Amino acid sequence: MQHILIIGAGKSASSLISYLLKKSETENFCVTIGDLSLETIQIILNNHLNGKAILLNIFDENQLISAIENADVVISMLPARFHMLVAIKCLNLNKHLVTASYVSNEMKALHKKVKAKGLVFMNEIGLDPGIDHMSAMKIIDEIRDSGGKMLLFESFCGGLVAPESDDNLWNYKFTWNPRNVVLAGQGGTAKFIQEGKYKYIPYHKLFRRTEIFKIDEYGKFEAYPNRDSLKYIKEYGLEDVLTLYRGTIRRVGFSKAWNVFVQLGMTDDSYTVDDSETMSYRDFTNSFLAYNPNDSVELKLRHYLKIDQDDIIWEKLLELDIFNPTKVVGLKNATPAQILQKILQDKWTLKKEDKDMIVMQHLFGFEKDGKKQQIKSSMVCVGDDQTYTAMAKTVGLPVGIAALKILKGEINSPGVQIPTKKDIYEPILEELTKNGIIFKEKYVQYFGYNPEQIHG
Secondary structure (H helix, E strand, O other): OEEEEEEOOOHHHHHHHHHHHHHHHHHOEEEEEEEOOOHHHHHHHOOOOOEEEEEOOOOOHHHHHHHHHOOOEEEEOOOHHHHHHHHHHHHHOOOEEEEOOOOOHHHHOOHHHHHHOOOEEEOOOEEOOEHHHHHHHHHHHHHHHOOOEEEEEEEEEEEEEOHHHOOOOOOOOEOOOHHHHHOOOOOOOEEEEEOOEEEEEOHHHHHHOOEEEEEOOOEEEEEEEOOEOOOHHHHOOOOOOOEEEEEEEEEOOHHHHHHHHHHHOOOOOOOOOOOOOOOEHHHHHHOOOOOOOOOOHHHHHHHHHOOOOOOHHHHHHHHOOOOOOOOEOOOOOOOHHHHHHHHHHHHHEOOOOOOEEEEEEEEEEEEEOOEEEEEEEEEEEEOOOOOOOHHHHHHHHHHHHHHHHHHOOOOOOOEEEOOOOHHHHHHHHHHHHHOOOOOEEEEEEOOOOOHHHHHO
C-alpha cells in the first residue's frame, strides 16, 4: 500500500488530513501524521483504518529518517524555515515533497538534483501562494489562447472573520499564525508596477497606501501591497504588463488603525523589552511615548499621532485594552511584536462557535481586437467552525490534492516547482470546485465583446 506522510499538524492541517483519509478509502493508500502533539491528530483521525499518528521530532535525525523512509510522498506543514530539514532527507531518500510555502533560495538550489532523481518537489500549493497562482494562470492562459494581450493584473487575498462572527471594531480575528499578522509587510520594501511605472513603498508607509474594492454580496474591502509583486512578472509570463499589483485584504479602516502600531514601534521584533514579564499593557504603551508628568498615557498618544477623541481609531485602540494598568504581559524577554501579539490574541482569537472567511479577487485587464476589456474573478470561502476553518480548507485541500496526484503519477514532471502550468493547475482547480472552493468570473467592462468567446 502506498503511503503519504504529513509532517506537522497545526491549524491548517485539519482539512488536509480529513481529505486524504476520505480519499484513502477509494484510492488505497495510508496516511501517517507526525507531530510533537498527538491529541488533536487523534481527534481528527477518529480511529480511521488508513490513518496513523506518530510522535515526530524533526530535530531527531533518526526519527525523521525513519518516518520519511516509509513514505512515498511527504507533505511538510511545518513553518517555512524548517522545510529544508525535510527536503534534504526527501532528496537523499528519493521521496516526493509537497509544501504550501514560498520557494526559498535554498529550495531552488536543489532543483537540478531533484530533477535528476525524477522527484517532484511541489511548493507554493496552499492558498496564497497556491490557489492564487492556479486561479490567476487559468484566466491569463485563457486570455492569451484567445488572442488577447495582458495589460493589467491585480490580485488580492486575505484571511478574515466571517460576517456572522464579526463582533469587534477592527472587523478582524486571527485565522492563521498571529505572529505572521503582526510582522506582515516587514523585511522589504513593497514593489509593484502601475501604468508602466515602478512603485516602491517602505514599511513605515505601507498601511497608508491601500486599494479599495468590492466583492459582490460581501461589500467593501481594502488591500495593502505585498512585499514584492515584481517577482511574478517572470512566473506568470507578464513581461509586457503595465500594471502588476498583489495585496493583502482587510476590511476598510483596518490598515489606518494598524498604522498606529507601526508608527509607535510596537511591531518591531528586533530587540527585547526590559522587564516585559511584569510590565502592564499600559506601561508597554507608555514606553513608546515621551515623558510628561502632567499628561495621561491616553492624551500623550492622541497628541503624538494626532488622533481625535471621537475618531473610530481611538475606539479601536480602547477596545484592545492597551491602556489597562492591571493586565500584565507575562512574557519574559519579549520583543515589542511578541507583546503586541499577546495583547491582540486576548481580543482576536476565534471563539469556539466563530467562523472565519477567505476572500480572494483577481482583476485582469487585456486588449483583444483593438478593444480593452477586464475580467474580475472572485472567491469567498467561509469556514465550518474553529477546527475546520476556511483557512485550513483553502491551504490544506490544494496540498492534499497535489500530493495525491503525485502519488498516482498524474503529476510527474520532476524538479522544484510551483503550480503555474496548465496540466497541474487545471485538474487541481477542478477538484477544488468539487470541494466548494469556487471562483466566480465576470466581465466588468464589455466594449461590445462576447464573454463566451474567451471560454470557447
